[in-house]
Amino acid sequence: MSDTSITNSQELLLTNDGVPLKVSLRKSLRRTKIRSFLLILPPLLFLLLMFVTPIGSLLSRSVDDIAINKVFPQTFAQYELWEDKSQLPSEEMFAAVVNDIRVTIKVKDDEGIDIGKNLLGRSGTRMTYEYSGWKSLISKTIKSALKVDKKSKEEVKPFIWEAPFKDKMIKRDKRWAKVEFWQSLGAMKDPYTMGYYLNAVDLKFDANKNIIQKEEYLKIYNTIWIRTLQVSLMVTIFCLLLAYPVAYLLATLPMKTSNLLMICVLMPFWTSLLVRIVAWMIMLQQNGVVNDTLMYILPCFEGMVNLPFFGATNIDLCFSDEDRLPMMYNFTGTIIVMTQVLLPFMILPIYSVMKGIPPSYMKAAQNLGATPTRAFIRVYMPQSVPGIGAGCILVFIVAIGYYITPELVGGKDGIMIGNFVAREMQRTLNWGLAAAMGAILLAAVLVLYWAYDRLIGLDNLKMG
Amino acid sequence: MSKDKTSKEPKLKSMEEPLVKFKNVQKSYDGEILVVKDFNLDVAPGEFVTMLGPSGSGKTTCLMMLAGFEPTTNGTIYLKGKPINNVPPHKRGIGMVFQNYALFPHMTVAENLSFPLEVRKMGKTEREAKVNRALDMVQLGEFGQRRPMQLSGGQQQRVAVARSLVFDPDLVLMDEPLGALDKNLREQMQYEIKHLHESLGLTVVYVTHDQTEALTMSNRIAVFNDGVVLQCSSPEDLYEKPENSFVANFIGENNRLMGTVEAIKGNIATVKTDSGDVVVATKVNVGKVGDRATLSLRPERIIVAPKKGKTPNTYSAKVEELIYHGDHIRTRFSVCGHDDFIVKIPNSIDNVDLKKGKQVDIGWMSEDCLALDG
Amino acid sequence: MKNVITKTLVAGAISTAMLAGAVQAEVTLVSWGGGYSASQQKAYVDTYSSGDVNMISYNGGLGEVRAQVESGSVQWDIVDVLASDARIGCDEGLFEELDRSMFLPSPDGVSMDDDTMVPVPNDCVVPQIWWSYVPFHKADTFSGDQPSTMQDFFDVEKFPGKRGIHTWASAITEMALYADGVAIDDIYDVLSTQAGQDRAFAKLDTIKDHVVFWSSGAKPLDLINSGEVSMSLAYNGRIGGAVLNDGADYVTVWDGQVLEEEWLVLLKGAPNRAAAMHFLVHASSSQAQADQAKWINYGPMRTSGLDIMQAGEPWFNTGVTIMEHMPNTDEHMAGGILANPEWWADNGQAVNDRYAAWMAQ
Known part of the structure; x- marks a missing residue:
């Protein structure tokens, strides 16, 4: 065989x-x-x-900056030839703008519908992100380049302008003589741009595509990034401090009691986020429950007292209307509400890990001579690390992208980056910037994962 | 009842103060049922005492009370003559091997061993020396830097033993430490633990429900049932001289004949079995004439086809079943109204040729037949 | 044979599509919710007999609209948009350009586009209303001197308490300049310069520590009612709604109000284009425009609508006169700033960034 x-x-x-x-x-x-x-x-x-x-x-x-590059190819080609960017460009570049407009205006889509005007309109919106005023400048120029009879709505003459264009354009709108407009084209001349990312961290391109700082009064995003990290970190820490004992109770109490406690933990999941936020508003606002209670219970004492060492002293221990604590529509409000909202995300992973730690470890540690406290710190806590890690990562990741809570209770200094993503998406329509901010958030989360893997190890992560 | 027995126990050097003393210990979890009813036990220094019993008999509870994880409901536990009821576990200085070893998974083997020394604020060099010595003792010198999860079950077990010994405790408790191992490994570990006990002069209180384990390892065995110790004596006595029918039944194999006491003369009791046969037996634990009694007979002490007059008890039996066991043949007879009377017949050439259905005499000596409570 | 099968299939598909179209023919009108949507419901939808109109709410901005149009799955038909959005959306091709000849002239025969109070900015828009950002407070908030000007809103010494303002830059920057003494006609010229913007933000700095921000129209009323702020900016219809319908004792300070246009638009690729167009003709009629003011104190965009209202006073549904609650009466317009949507379309991104930076400082 x-x-x-x-x-x-x-x-x-x-x-x-x-x-x-x-x-x-x-x-x-x-x-x-x-x-x-x-x-x-x-x-x-x-x-x-x-x-x-x-x-x-x-x-x-x-x-992506392809769209505008398709609309203004000649202009951007001329931009490369423009040598002294502190001086107005030459006639060729003015002509390129007119030509680009004249080519684009005739563009039709696949079904033969005119979309040239809309392409130019979108370009105007895009250009406004680089320099205020482009939108109306472009639309004014289009109107001159394409004169329409008011009554018949027919084009009387396709183009009323003949070369040279420079003086005519400046005459039409003196902003064409402002070199800043021309300079701002530099940031858009390439079909792929890092401009949105720069914008998201308070930087920008100058006329020669060098990276420079934004004007001081326009710097905002770095503050918000730092605040977002701050809020997420603080919420994570507060969640951990609150969740750890609760999870320990849940894991060690007899089934009957722990089930009841578990329902209390899960209750927020069954309640609408908005309802919970409004409840916090009622609790924490200036004339809210907490401040009213403080008003009621804190002593109001005013007057002269003979103190040892100090002698006669005027004491004003009154918690009056001016002393009401600002806990809503600010940083504090965001922290408090987000901590409550995200608490279950911390409790559940820690609980599920704790549930798997046999009680014999604590007994063994005590048997070996460790006090209960020491046994807890040296033996129990290290074993709950996978739960702590999972909870922290979960809470941090959810917190870093949070936007509803800060929107409603954040006020002036509790606003996070998520609110700006929403603003760019909904109001200013600067989707490139919103996407860049989203990508940075994504990168931050990936970096966090990487750091966790290096520090603790991803195998030490138990989501449940 | 075991109290007076233990004082007779030869292994206990009665002059010496017991290391551990349970005195009238009672335990209840719910205030309704006593899990431990009235527990009394003295453990002498250097003794290996096993608490043996079926699950739920209260043996582990007694161990936990000794370790300090369960408070006694009533009674006192003494360690070296001092009551320890109010001493927290970490101050008792008792080593313990847990059922699932409870090795800290986030520490290496060496860190596990070093832990009890660390909490005792021992210096680093001394700690390392002790840890290495303890690891060498269990032949795991090479494994100090491994994590418990990287070791086999047997190796983990040894680490657990080493950890319980590394801080030189006066007393080591073991709570079914071999339960998770397979049979071969379990037997090997039994010898290893026994050797450690002997070579280091350890005092061990051991809990198991495996009677073979208990017989192999112990100086003395306390047999538990239903919260009560039924007998506490050496393995030999437990096997040879069970004091009651539970112990006789629980330790080793045992044939039981039920009957009524006919007469008592000295240490000889005459018992009439329910089938009407009269048996002469050694009186161990029976009441007066007319009381019910259980006759206990070890299967290896039965003589098949005894010479006439050699055995005081001889009866005709029918072979019901023969089971070949290699070294012996396990034979089931029906005798004295019993149809599962087991006899172990050594597998030797000069033995009687038995066949199923054959009628044959079997007999036993009166000292091999114990008359116990009915 | 093959041909027959194809024809049958095509016919089946067409009839299915028609059936689906018939079922779907419920026009979707997206507006801002609250009392404003309610007035549109009563004045336009309830009086419309040629089909069903379903109203839903949104929180402004063209984000959702652009997403629908760009992805090609348009769910909405008609959207109620702000002035600057009306311009940007039309420029970008998010809205349909409408055949102006289909709309109804005024009772006097004036065409719709010549009947609006401001020139129609493009062919996408259908006249809707005038509304304004305006400060208000409760009648019993201040004893003695009562706030009466925009300066008072920015004067936290004279009128203590916090101020509720919105989280975007439009209107509040104009108000800041006006309160700082800039003449109404010069506001946008000043605001177009760096120094002018600095001046506006410097004025805003004076109330920075006393500000509570809001972003939804219902919030200012909550802030005032709970006492969180003593004065707040709000949409004038929210204040008027509470006063006219619920008898709230709010006082509106009209000086320095910023008036905004509001337009209806039809989304490009709207699922019920024809039905929606039909509804738009109805909703933009002089009568419908006037009817809307029976339910809320937003002024009609069509001059003829305002004429019908004034002739019919007391016009409000509860039987009270409405004109004094309108933002565009002569008296209220005296201190009113007409918002410049072109300016905001040009400068919105930069000024809003700066405003956000100011908020976050």
């Missing part, structure tokens, strides 16, 4: 049917491979569709 296999091993091994063994093996394995691939196909497609595609489009949008 063993002899034959040794002699045959030099030759091609065949199956009983005479098919080479390797081929047959590959065939049978391929079938299982295909089957398992088909099995994971639906979730894979779902993942691609719901996760990879949006992130891909987010990333591409954050650098």
Whole structure:
């Protein structure tokens, strides 16, 4: 038996049917491979569709400047030839602007509908992000480049301007003589731009595409990034401090009591976020429950007292209306409400890890001579680290992108980056900037994961 | 009842003060049921005492009370003559090996061993020396830097033993420490623990429900049932001289014949079995004439086809079943109205040739037949 | 044979599509919620007999609109938009350009586009209302001197308490300049210069420590009612609604109000284009425009609508006169600033960034 296999091993091994063994093996394995691939196909497609595609489009949008480059190709080509950027550009560049407008205005979409005007309109919006005023300057110029009879709505004459254009354009709108407008084209001349990312960290391109600081009064995002990290970090820490004892209770109390406690923990999940936020408003606002209670219980004492060492002293120990604590519509409000809202995300992973720590470890540690406190710190706590890690990462990641709570209770100094993403998405329509901020958030989360992996190890992470 | 027995126990050097003393200890968790009813036990220094009993019999509770994890409901536990009821576990200085070892998974083996020394504020060099010595003792010198999870079950077990010994405790408790191991490993560890006990002169209180383990390792065994110690004596006595039918039944294999006491003469009791046969037995634990009694017979003490007059008890029996066991043949007879009377017949050439259904005489000596409570 | 099958399939598909179209023919009108949407419901939707109109709410901005149009899955038909959004959206091609000849002239025969109080900015928009950002307070908040000017709103010494203001820059920057003494006609010229913007923000700095920010229209009333702030800016219709319908004792300070245009637009690729257009003709009629003011104190954009209202006083549904609550009476317009949407379309990003930076400081 063993002899034959040794002699045959030099030759091609065949199956009983005479098919080479390797081929047959590959065939049978391929079938299982295909089957398992088909099995994971639906979730894979779902993942691609719901996760990879949006992130891909987010990333591409954050650098995409193709649209404006299609509208103003000649202008940007001329920009490269413009030498002294402190002086107004030459006639060629003015002509390039007019030509680009004249080419674009005729663009039709696949169905033959005029979209040139809209392409120019969108370019105007885009250009305003770089320098205020572009929008009206472009639309004014379009109107002159394309004169329409008011009554008949017919084009009387396609272009009323003939070269040279420079003086005519400046005459039409003196802003064409402002070199700052021309300079601002530099930031848009490439189809892919880092401009949105720079904007998101309070930097910008100058006329020569060097990276420079934004004007002091326009600097905002760095403050907000730091605040976002601050809030997320503080919320994470407060959640941990509050959640740890609660999770410990949940894990160690008898089933009946811990079930009741668990319901209390999960209650917020069953209540609308808005309702909870409004409840906090009622609690914490200037004339809210907490301040009213403080007013009621704190003593109001005013008058002269003979104190030892100090002698007669005028004491004003009154908690009056001016002393009411500002706890809402500010940083404090954001921290308090977010901590409450995110607390379950901290409790549950810690609880599930604690539940898996056998009580014998604590007993063993005490038996070996450690006081209960020491046993807890040296033996129990290190074993709950995977839960702490998971809870902290979960809370931090959710907090870093939070926006509803800060929007409603953040007021002036409790606003986070998520609110600016929303603002750029909804109001200013600067989606490139919103995408860049989203991408930075994503990167921050990935860095966090990486740091956790380096410090504690991802295998030490138990989500439940 | 075990109190007076223990004083007779030869292994206990009665002159010496017991290291551990349970005195009238009672335990209840809910105020309704006593899990431990009235526990009394003295453990002499250097003794290996096993608490043996079925699960729920209260043996582990007694161990936990000794370790300090459960308060006694009533009674006192003394360690070296001092009551320790109010001493917290970490001040008792008792080593313990837990059922699932309770090795700290986030520490290396060496850190696990170093932990009790650390909390005792021992210097680093001394600690390292002690840890290395303890690891060498359990043949794990190479494994100090591993995590417990990287070790096999047997190795983990040894680490647990080493950890319980590393701080030189007066007393080591072991709570079914071998339960998680397979049979071969378990037997090997039994010997290792026994050797450690002997070579280091340890005092060990050991809990198990495995009677073989208890017999192999212990100086004395306390048999628990239902919160009460039924007998506490050496393994030999427990096997040879069970004091009641529970112990006789629980330790080793045992044939039981039920009957009524006919006469008592000295230490000989005559018992009439329910089938009407009269058996002469050694009186151990029976009341007066007319009381119910259980006759206990070890299967290896039954003689098949005894010479006439050699055994005071000889009865005709029918072979019901023969089971080949290699070194012996396990034979089931029906005798004295019993149809599962087991006899172990050594597998030797000069033995009677038995066949199923064959009628044959079997007999036993009166000293091999114990008359116990009915 | 193949042809027959294809034809059958096509016919089936068409009839299914028509059926779906018929079921879907409920026009979706997106507006701002609250009393404003309620007035539109009563004046336009309830009086409209040629089809169903479903009203839903949004919180402003063109983000959702642009997302729908760009992705090609348009859910909304008609949206009620701010002046600057009306311009940006039309420029970007998010809205349909409408056939102006379809809209109804005024009772006097004036075409709709010549009947509006400001020139129609483009062919996408349908006249809606005038509204304003305006400060208000409770009648019993201050004893003695009562706030009466925009300066008083910025004077926390004279009128203590916090101020509720919104989280975006428009209107509040104009108000700051006006309160600082800039003449109404010069406001946008001043604001166009660096120094002018600095001046506006310097004025805002004077109330920085006394400010509570709001971002939804209902919030200012909560802030005033709870006593969180003593004075707040609000949309004038929110204040008027509470006064006219619920008898709230709010006092509106009209001086320095910033008047904003509001337009209806039809989204490009709207699912019910024809039905929506039909509804827009109805909603923009002089009568419908006037009717809306029966339910809220926002002024009609069409001059003829205002004429009908004035002739019909007391016009409000509860039987009280409405004109004195309107932002665009001569008396209230005396200290009123007309918002400049072109200016905001040009400068919105930069000034809003600066405002956000100011908020966050």
